[in-house]
Amino acid sequence: MTTTTVVIGGESDLLRVRSTMREYARHAGLSLTATTKVVTAGSELTRNILRYATGGQGVASIEEAASGQRRGVRAVFADQGPGIADLDQAMCSGFSMAGGLGLGLPGSRRLVDEFAIDSAPGHGTRVAICQWDH
Amino acid sequence: MGPGMGPETLSDRVPIMRMGEDLLITLQGDLDDLTVESIERGVTSEVARMRACGALIDISGLDVVDSFVAGALGRLVQMIRLLGAEAAIVGIRPAVAITLVQLGVSLPGVTTALNAEQGMARLRRTRVNGNTGVRP
Numbered sequence: 590m591t592t593t594t595v596v597i598g599g600e601s602d603l604l605r606v607r608s609t610m611r612e613y614a615r616h617a618g619l620s621l622t623a624t625t626k627v628v629t630a631g632s633e634l635t636r637n638i639l640r641y642a643t644g645g646q647g648v649a650s651i652e653e654a655a656s657g658q659r660r661g662v663r664a665v666f667a668d669q670g671p672g673i674a675d676l677d678q679a680m681c682s683g684f685s686m687a688g689g690l691g692l693g694l695p696g697s698r699r700l701v702d703e704f705a706i707d708s709a710p711g712h713g714t715r716v717a718i719c720q721w722d723h
Numbered sequence: 724m725g726p727g728m729g730p731e732t733l734s735d736r737v738p739i740m741r742m743g744e745d746l747l748i749t750l751q752g753d754l755d756d757l758t759v760e761s762i763e764r765g766v767t768s769e770v771a772r773m774r775a776c777g778a779l780i781d782i783s784g785l786d787v788v789d790s791f792v793a794g795a796l797g798r799l800v801q802m803i804r805l806l807g808a809e810a811a812i813v814g815i816r817p818a819v820a821i822t823l824v825q826l827g828v829s830l831p832g833v834t835t836a837l838n839a840e841q842g843m844a845r846l847r848r849t850r851v852n853g854n855t856g857v858r859p
Contacts, residue, residue: 600755607753607787625787625818629826632789682827692790696826 592652597638597668598645606635606649610664617653617660618722627662627720630697634666634716637693642670642714654719661702661721666714673708680706737762739769745777745846746770747839751784759795766799770806777846778803779839783814793828800833809849811835813842 593613595605610631614624631649638647647668654661673679682695694716698704703719736758740747748766770778780799782788788796796812803810811834815823823830834849836842 600757603755604753622818622821625816625822626825628787629789629822632787632791633826636789636791692827696790696828699825699827700822 592650595649595651597635597642597647597649597666600639603632603635603639606631606651606664609649609651610662613651613653613662614720617662619662619720620722623720623722626700627664627718630700630718630720631664631666633693633697634664634718637714638666638668638670642668646670654721656721659721659723661719663703663717663719665717667716669713672710672712672714674710676706676708679708737765739765741773741775742843744775745779745843746773746775747779747781749781749784753787754785754792754795759792762795763799763802767802767806770803770808775808776850777809777811777843779836779842779846780810780812781814781839781842782812782819783816783838785819786816788815788819788823790826790828793823793826793830797830797833800830809834809846811842811846813837813839 593609595602595609597606607628610628611624614627619627635649639645647666647670649664649666651662651664654663680695680698682692694706697718701718701720705717706715708714736752738749746769766778769775780796785792800810800812812830813836815835834845836845
């Protein structure tokens with residue numbers, strides 16, 4: 590299975606993440622709505638890396654997912670940033686450390702079929718999402 | 724819309740058209756922080772310079788609107804209103820509308836319409852009903 594890796598260092602990488610996710614979603618046969626949702630989630634998570642991760646350094650790994658008859662797109666967003674001290678708080682809508690709307694993490698979770706987050710202070714953050722075609 | 728737009732290539736990326744007393748601003752492509760800032764500068768100065776009564780922000784060219792862009796849109800509408808003009812967002816794609824609601828983004832008090840034509844009609848109705856207040 591092919592994986593596309595995008596190193597997230599600047600704004601232009603946001604475009605690359607989105608277009609890559611769009612392409613994988615199209616290939617997996619996701620509906621327009623499912624595609625829009627997962628690409629939006631990817632955009633949120635990429636902006637988080639740009640905003641919070643040390644030097645805006647992080648990586649997005651995007652690949653096609655398959656499970657029985659289902660096809661989908663999976664993306665993992667990992668960074669070596671400060672990590673999240675209070676995960677419960679971060680997953681609450683409206684909470685933002687940087688003056689944003691505070692919707693990135695909890696919002697992304699609502700948009701996708703599968704969502705997993707691993708984060709601790711000093712250990713960076715890793716978010717894995719998956720969107721299926723049905 | 725060349726004069727008064729400044730040396731940036733804003734007018735290339737974000738066309739701003741004058742339509743009578745109103746402005747039509749077309750957002751397209753992917754918006755980063757710098758683009759948003761230059762849009763805010765460009766639009767507010769055009770609204771003031773043209774003494775525009777209304778501004779339509781056409782986002783039919785955006786197939787993805789995340790919380791950052793949504794926040795920028797809300798702020799842009801506020802800025803336009805502070806200048807005494809009315810503002811409306813038009814052309815939200817259905818998939819984008821579904822996504823925004825699930826994302827938890829609400830744009831409270833922001834007027835929207837399906838397309839530029841309907842948006843113009845709404846702005847004009849608002850003016851006729853005297854909701855925009857007195858302009859200097």
